[in-house]
Amino acid sequence: MSEGQVVNRRQMLKDAAIELISQHGYDRTSxxxxxxxxxxxxxxxxxxFSSKEELFDEALRGYCSEWESIIPMVKQLPLEDGLVFIASRLIDKWRKQQNFMVILVGECVKNPAVHEIFSRMLVEAREALGKYVEMKMETKELSRANTQIILNIFVSHFLTSFIHKEQLQIPIVPELNEEFIRSSVRTMLDGWRGQVETE
Structure with a gap:
């Protein structure tokens, strides 16, 4: 079997694991x-794979990391446009990975393996976004502020909005379109700048 066939078969097994676990839960998928x-x-x-745990872990890891490719794309953009691009890219990725998001919502609280992977995903997001925000503070596009608070607001807002609108289908949550994303980013920037001015 060629190396390409091995990679394809591994991916087929991982994709099937994600699909089945999203439908039936981790414990009920054998x-x-x-x-x-x-x-x-x-x-x-x-x-x-040596076990279901290893298969599942590798399958989920493949869904988590995209930050290294996103941040270089926005380094030269104005801060607002960069944050809009990042949020839009994340929401688009989550839409394409509905099974992954179902697993996060349904399994994260009760499954330590999923919780660990989700935590790692947030750490990666925070590290990459933190470097981006710090860079924008250095260039004076954003006044010096608490980076961790900025990251909490940004990631939590868009992730929660996505889960509420597109996973739980709560009708009062607005559509996650360009207007919503840009308005959210502008509101955040106004708040961060206002916080610094009043300190």
Whole structure:
């Protein structure tokens, strides 16, 4: 089997694991069901992964990291445009990964493995965004402020809005379109700048 076929088979197994876990939950998804979905034997899965935990962990990790590619794209943009781009890109990614988001919402509280991966995803987001915000403070586009508060507001707002609107389908939450994203970013920037001015 060629290296490309190995990579494709590993990805097929990971995709099936994500799909089944999003439908039935982690505890009710077995290696046997994943094998059946992929039309392979259980032994094939154990050839690539030592356990369901390893398969699941690797599958989720693949959904988490995009920050290294996003931040360089926005370094030269004005702060508002950069933050709008980042938020839009995140929401677009979450929409394309609905199964992943279902797992986060449904499994994060009760499954330590999912909780750890979600925590790591937030850490990666905070580190990358923190560097971006610090850079914008250095260039005086944003006054010096508490970076951790800025990151909490930004990430939490868009993640919560996405979950409420597109996962839980709460009708009073506005559509997550360009107007909503830009208005959110402007409100945040006004608040951050106002906080610094009153200190």
């Amino acid at each position: 290696i046997k069901e994943i094998a059946k979905r992929c039309d392979v034997t259980v032994g094939v899965i154990y050839h690539y």
